[in-house]
Amino acid sequence: MTKALSSAVLGVLVMSQVHAAEVNITEVEQFIRQNCSISTAEQGLPSLSASCPIGHGIYQGMEPSSPEKNFFWVQCGADIHSMNESQLTRKVVEITENNVVQSYDGEYYRCLNGPYEAYKDAVQVNRYMSRLLGIEGFVRQVFLNEQLLKDGGGLQDNKGSGLSMVEPTLLNHTQVGGIVLFIPVYYDDKLSFYREANSFWNRMTLKDATKVCLSLDAELIKGEDIDLLEQHENAASWPSVIPFWTQSGNVRAFGGKTYTSTENSKFYIACRQPKG
Known part of the structure; x- marks a missing residue:
């Protein structure tokens, strides 16, 4: 073949x-x-x-x-x-x-x-x-x-411990009020992925997700951002199978559902920036 x-x-x-x-x-x-x-x-x-x-x-x-x-x-x-x-x-x-x-x-x-x-x-x-x-x-x-x-070879570290050194691709820019929401995606196997909506999305710990947003002059989204996003016309293009980390350290999904977590839990990441 x-x-x-x-x-x-x-x-x-x-x-x-x-x-x-x-x-x-x-x-x-x-x-x-x-x-x-x-x-x-x-x-x-x-x-x-x-x-x-x-x-x-x-x-x-x-x-x-x-x-x-x-x-x-x-x-x-x-x-x-x-x-x-x-x-x-x-x-x-x-x-x-x-x-x-x-x-x-x-x-x-x-x-x-x-x-x-x-x-x-x-x-x-x-x-x-x-x-x-x-x-x-x-x-x-x-x-x-x-x-x-x-x-020689050697086991590759795909466990998501530490941030990627590659530049992220910033996807799903969506303006809600005076805030711009976006999802950074690192195409690097040192980080965990989940595939939905014909794309791959990173899963990270709260610690790493917070660091990523800060490195992009942004911060993690808030729970109220997700509420506003649900009403936006672009909401259908956002991944939804796995919930998102929020600034408070809680885990939120569309529909208002919350989830328990540990310091090693890995969920989706999205960042927020004031509209510049």
Whole structure:
């Protein structure tokens, strides 16, 4: 179906005694041989080793960077619990001739198919797999920079501890009274996401959400902002499955519903600024 790395390279995940010098392989293939392995269990999807990087998501509206040394995964789901094998995942393995594994980052188990050498192949598989599994999958890119090639893989910190160093995209600018509300989105896997309304939205702790708004010369929204927003014509474009942090430290959703929380809870973030 596509030119996958599985048959040529990831077969080595169970035949790891073959040395790189014995065959003509690329630096990417050699990296995978050395850092990626799969362990199977009686139940659940096979597990990808923590030393194997899964890269960053290429979300809607984004294009992959184009370094020479990279490869791609297709994400086929995420859950707080270990994920099980099914007839559908076995069919994905059969059709793509590639692995379906799970990778655990300390917070989520991620279902992954791959890896693939070419972005176009991963995109093709993502379309097929999304239809087959009834999900909205997406492609992840691993860029093998010199530091990663030197140090090997290593578990990537996707747990949302600390703020992203990338610039946020500011979405859903909405004026309510003399205040402008907006949602900052960091396309960085160091932060947690939830997908709805055809977009990805960050989930953060109250501490991090407060810091983000302050870094943008803004502050967290208030409960009354959400009340006003509900009456606004743009309200339908706002995410609503997960509630928002508010300045008071409470968690509010549309409809006035409140939620309990802890210091480690992660909810949506939205900021407010006086109209300038």
